[in-house]
Amino acid sequence: MSAPLLGGALDDASVVVCCGSGGVGKTTTAAVLGLEAARAGRRAVVVTIDPARRLADALGLPGGLADTPTRVELPDVSGELWAMMLDTSAMFESVVRANAGSDEQADRIVENRFYQNIAGTLSGTQEYMASEALHQLHDDPRFDLVVVDTPPSRNALDFLEAPGVLARFLEHRAFRLLMLPARGGLRVLNTAAQPILRAIGKVVGSDVLADAVAFFQAFSGMEVGFRERAEDVMAVLHSPDTRFVLVASPRRDTVTEAVWFADQLVEQGLEVAAAVVNRAHPRFGTGDAAQAADEASRCAADGQAAVAALWANVAELRLVAEREHAELGPLVERLGDAPLLEVPLLDGDVHDLASLAEIGSHLTGPG
């Protein structure tokens, strides 16, 4: 508890955003950061996106993660850990209801098939809803730390610009053409638009198009509310209390992605607070691979086959660890003063709080 989490990079944070490409253990890292924060006395909530079943099991939530925060039982821990899974469509509906002028308007939107497609498939919707969840939980007095696991993405902007995704969609010229087919002032645009609309109708079916028009009409009047909300969420993302943690694995491709991600954050005037590198091969002993290989051949020459085999194993594991370490160079350089913490590959699976705590032990201490 005394050792600082991520070398102190999360001190005074109220929001932690975990970002990185897919398959690097981002969800697990988010859960571990929440757990360690709770052990340090914080009231932390972790929002995960599509978590693997075993994470819920590891947290002792056999019913799986719910779409509202659920308290995780942590014996002998002074803080609190809550966890939830993001339900994109439920979250989207709550945002629509909060902005709608009336229940009737909200119902009309939510029942529309075009809306349902947007909620399910519009690119960036998941990121958008993750940022909404972040904002709602940030305002929730039950928590003093929100840890968000972002959808896997190559592009930092997918998340940073997510709050504005719907506002921008609503401002599309195409959208306006659909919404204002009968108004006089835009007659010139309309004459141009109509053949396009007819042609689209032929491709995707006229009923699909009718749904789209109905959606745009149902939404009218809500654009301003959505834009203001987007600005609020952006403000939280850019607040100094919000920290970005890059998650990577010690492989060339994910390191390259992490460096690129860091560059994009900097372009947005943000910085990386820390990086976590998961699944690094552990280091066995202090020597290098070549020394272990020498020992192996020496023992083999002495006829000590079993000991030679043990050294050969150490040599192989050290070689992988050395190669992995070499790949981290560009990331270390990019991070500057921000700490980089390595979490070793475990000898089994993450299956309970103890294994999460074991990972946590690698994220605390001096960076």
Place this chain on the structure above:
Amino acid sequence: MLVVELDGKPTLAELVTGDGRAGDERGSDDAPAIEVVAISAPDALDEYLREHGFGRIAKRLSATGVIDVVGTAAPGIDDIVVLGKIKQLERSGDWDLIVVDGPAAGHAITFLTSASGMLDAIRGGPVRAQATDVLELLRDAERCQVVLVTIPETTPVNEAIETAFALEDQVGVQLGPVIVNGVDLGVEPPDPDDHEVLAALAAGVGPHDVGSHDVGVLLAAARFRRSRRSMERSEIERLAAELPLAQVHLPALGVAGLSAIDIDELASRLVDGADPT
């Protein structure tokens, strides 16, 4: 031979033709034996609209964002135009084999079921015709197979099993062998709990041999490796028990980033594994 890349990452082209080795190793002056092409959904949709009577106004469609609206109005249309493009490449007869680097687990199911979904949603028109052709390709085992790729760990194995059943039920596509990547196919280190091993170590402890600190390192490393290998074995057995498909195991290479040389090695392993003669 054509490789189709869908997510726009440049890595694939580097791996199959990289390091300037393509010319040396893959048939000197001839055209490269492997071509790589990237297909993106927006480009494929744009092309599709051009070919279906939008002609001159296609540019304005992109500029005004109509394409985004179409993609949202009919979800799955992105996937259908991409699959349609692949079908077109197949029909051209220019390649003996087309390998598509498909989307990751979750999206693989929606990607490959988009054709049957479209047939349910749209009653007529060119998109329906496209979906019919795509489904015909997917269901013809002579023309198309899906090769699932996983690693020997719990979650990826679960995803492979779920994907296999979903594709069989919802698409009816022929599944090829499952590729298990990153398997530790190296030598199993001796058992640190074996008396003979411990005795051999004890015999070696001395001023010029194995120090007592080293004994701890040797045993910990052996335990770690054996534990990982045993976890891999049980995941591979579970995969075999739940999916009655042939498996090909590819070795974990001791590198932190693949190069074209590694791809050559893996490719020859793949051929050996698929045809054990």
